[in-house]
Amino acid sequence: MQRITGSFETSGRDGEGLIAAFRAATKRFGDVVAADALTLGIVRGEFLSFLGPSGCGKTTALRMLAGFETPTSGEVFLDGEEVSAVPPYRRPVNMVFQHYALFPHLTVAQNIAYGLWQRRPRPERAEIARQVDRALAMVRLSGFGPRRIWEMSGGQQQRVALARAIVNEPKILLLDEPLAALDRKLRREMQIELQTLQRELGITFVLVTHDQEEALSMSDRICIMRGGRIVQIGAPADLYDRPHNRYVADFVGKSNFVDGVLREVSGALGRIETAQGLGLGGRMGGPVAPGARVTLSIRPEQIGLARAAQPGAEPVSVVNRIFLGEHTEYLVRHAQLGDLLVLVPRQAEAGAGGFAPGESAFASWHPDAALILPQD
Ligand SMILES: Nc1ncnc2c1ncn2[C@@H]1O[C@H](COP(=O)(O)OP(=O)(O)OP(=O)(O)O)[C@@H](O)[C@H]1O
Numbered sequence: 236m237q238r239i240t241g242s243f244e245t246s247g248r249d250g251e252g253l254i255a256a257f258r259a260a261t262k263r264f265g266d267v268v269a270a271d272a273l274t275l276g277i278v279r280g281e282f283l284s285f286l287g288p289s290g291c292g293k294t295t296a297l298r299m300l301a302g303f304e305t306p307t308s309g310e311v312f313l314d315g316e317e318v319s320a321v322p323p324y325r326r327p328v329n330m331v332f333q334h335y336a337l338f339p340h341l342t343v344a345q346n347i348a349y350g351l352w353q354r355r356p357r358p359e360r361a362e363i364a365r366q367v368d369r370a371l372a373m374v375r376l377s378g379f380g381p382r383r384i385w386e387m388s389g390g391q392q393q394r395v396a397l398a399r400a401i402v403n404e405p406k407i408l409l410l411d412e413p414l415a416a417l418d419r420k421l422r423r424e425m426q427i428e429l430q431t432l433q434r435e436l437g438i439t440f441v442l443v444t445h446d447q448e449e450a451l452s453m454s455d456r457i458c459i460m461r462g463g464r465i466v467q468i469g470a471p472a473d474l475y476d477r478p479h480n481r482y483v484a485d486f487v488g489k490s491n492f493v494d495g496v497l498r499e500v501s502g503a504l505g506r507i508e509t510a511q512g513l514g515l516g517g518r519m520g521g522p523v524a525p526g527a528r529v530t531l532s533i534r535p536e537q538i539g540l541a542r543a544a545q546p547g548a549e550p551v552s553v554v555n556r557i558f559l560g561e562h563t564e565y566l567v568r569h570a571q572l573g574d575l576l577v578l579v580p581r582q583a584e585a586g587a588g589g590f591a592p593g594e595s596a597f598a599s600w601h602p603d604a605a606l607i608l609p610q611d
């Protein structure tokens with residue numbers, strides 16, 4: 236048996252405490268490199284998400300963990316063993332597929348019980364029924380056991396698929412877009428349900444999603460992918476506050492971007508020059524040398540709007556105002572920077588009131604809140 240050894244730089248951890256790991260795992264399909272030298276450790280008991288656009292290799296990464304794909308090169312470890320050649324049914328994992336594959340000729344309860352019936356020794360009939368009922372309750376489908384799969388809606392089928400995986404109490408639960416078919420409200424409820432479940436069962440969850448809100452709200456760590464590679468991995472707040480490049484800043488949360496050339500660096504601060512010759516200061520978000528093309532990223536909630544000019548404030552005109560309850564979203568136009576999105580909390584608009592479209596205003600932000608990022 237080969238132990239997980241060596242360091243997994245991407246995660247900043249060594250093999251200790253890991254339930255699974257990829258080491259330089261690459262998967263090619265013909266000319267397509269679906270996973271490109273993935274190196275990543277998955278910590279026992281964590282909730283990890285793979286986040287990225289369609290086709291970036293999320294499902295491929297999950298399928299390599301489950302054993303449905305064998306890496307073209309590199310290795311996959313599970314629970315301390317190198318498992319690249321171990322078939323799926325011998326791995327201590329269960330996967331909920333992007334296209335949930337239920338048995339259409341079986342009832343809901345029979346679908347969920349399937350894995351338990353396969354167990355040797357087989358549990359008592361009453362014990363199986365009890366566990367099926369518990370799993371049904373967890374996915375809010377109590378009483379649906381006798382139904383046929385075709386009598387269930389898409390969202391209900393998705394929850395049956397989830398219950399079928401949970402009931403086996405795997406060491407790792409792999410979830411490929413498990414909530415995609417649900418409406419917004421049920422989706423939110425199931426997200427909370429899944430988090431609770433994960434804590435209660437102490438199972439490691441690996442979730443694939445292209446929904447950043449879902450990843451941010453549920454995960455201990457998020458692994459951002461692009462073109463088969465890991466771009467950055469970290470806790471949600473880490474990725475939001477300290478993105479390594481423009482791609483991550485764009486993928487996690489909303490941001491305003493101003494392109495330019497880095498002119499000077501002094502400690503943690505830098506100064507960029509836009510194409511129109513405007514100089515703007517910011518905090519260095521990555522190792523970039525003067526002369527390089529960079530992007531200044533400013534989160535909409537970091538920009539303040541005022542009626543009176545202040546030193547360093549930029550004159551803008553209000554293009555659009557959308558009232559969103561607890562805050563107001565403004566689109567403002569700057570002669571050189573273009574359109575900027577600004578989020579103003581309700582409280583800040585108390586006294587003076589909001590701005591109307593067409594009004595002039597002054598936009599300002601603290602230089603610390605503007606991040607200078609590499610463009611790639
Ligand atoms: N069996 C296969 N044969 C050939 N190419 C494949 C196969 N599976 C995946 N690919 C390709 O590998 C790349 C990554 O696919 P993958 O399914 O991992 O993406 P994904 O991130 O899960 O995307 P989505 O969000 O659309 O599900 C894509 O370019 C895809 O076309």
Ligand SMILES: [Mg+2]
Nearest residue numbers: 293294295333
């Ligand atoms: Mg996929």
